[in-house]
Structure formats: C-alpha cells, structure tokens
Amino acid sequence: MSPHTRTVPASESPTPAPPGAGARAPLTPGTLRTIVRDLAEQPDRWIHHVRLATEERWYRRLVAEDDHEVWLISWLPGQSTGFHDHGGSRGAFTVALGELEELSLGGPDQGLLIRRVPAGTARAFGPEYVHDVRNTASGPAVSLHAYSPPLSSMAHYDLRAGGLVRTSEEGPEQW
Numbered sequence: 001m002s003p004h005t006r007t008v009p010a011s012e013s014p015t016p017a018p019p020g021a022g023a024r025a026p027l028t029p030g031t032l033r034t035i036v037r038d039l040a041e042q043p044d045r046w047i048h049h050v051r052l053a054t055e056e057r058w059y060r061r062l063v064a065e066d067d068h069e070v071w072l073i074s075w076l077p078g079q080s081t082g083f084h085d086h087g088g089s090r091g092a093f094t095v096a097l098g099e100l101e102e103l104s105l106g107g108p109d110q111g112l113l114i115r116r117v118p119a120g121t122a123r124a125f126g127p128e129y130v131h132d133v134r135n136t137a138s139g140p141a142v143s144l145h146a147y148s149p150p151l152s153s154m155a156h157y158d159l160r161a162g163g164l165v166r167t168s169e170e171g172p173e174q175w
C-alpha cells in the first residue's frame, strides 16, 4: 500500500454532489500555456494531423476534456482568423512550426499592437481577449491552442476607425 492510500470505511462514502457541482473551475492562462508548450514538444502526438488546405486554415481538436480543449491549426501563408473573441474562455497558443503574427488592441490608447509569434513562443490570454492571428510568413505554420472552459461560441469583429465592431457569432456546430 502506498503511503497515500487510505481505506475509506463504507460509512464515509461520499454523498452525491448537487447538480452543477461537477463543473470544475476553468484552468488559468498560465496552465493553458504550459499545456500547449508541453504538447508542442511532443510532435508524435500531433504531426500526423497537420494538413494544409488552400480553402481555409485546417484545424483539428486534439484534446476534449471537461475543463479544457486543445486544437491544432495548420496555416498556409496569407491565412488568418480575423479579429475574434473566445466566448468567455481563457486561452493560450504556441507556434510549433513556422511563424505567426498576432494583432490586438492595447496600450493606453487602445492602439493596434502587432506581435511576431515565432516557433517556440507562446501567448496566453484571459476571457475578454480579442485578437487576429495570421500567417504573414512565406512558409506554412502549425500552432496549438488550448481553451478553458472549452469554446462554446466565438464572435468576429471588424477593425474600423472607432475600434472593433462585432459582426457575427458562431458556435460549435460550425466547427
């Protein structure tokens, strides 16, 4: 018997949890970043899912747990998400192959921020985050994305002179 094992008498058997109590707290952005970074270092778990499609980004869900999910996205040069949110989920992504660019609004004047996200780097964000991710490099890219709770909806935005304007919303039935 390991030192952590304890025999539970029948009288201590747990009482049923109330409805909804099984829903676990969302994972933090930092934990999600660790998940995608660890996965990126194990290409045998995802390399066979990489597929380059000319019509649009190719994506495949690799992990579906109660409290988080992980997607692989393959990008050809020029492919992009457009500005979008994550329906209140926290998230993180890392570039496993190639390089991506991330656009977001930030700073004191909510100006446009452009970040290079080369292979080996990761970004993590909270539930209100809106960004546009694109492959502006000359070659393909592969990225890994984790969300907690799993994505339930995603709204799209146009960047106009006055800021971001919400244009549409999609749900899992479109994925």
Ligand SMILES: [Fe+2]
Pocket (backbone or CB within 6 Å): 084, 085, 086, 131, 133
């Ligand atoms: Fe995103």
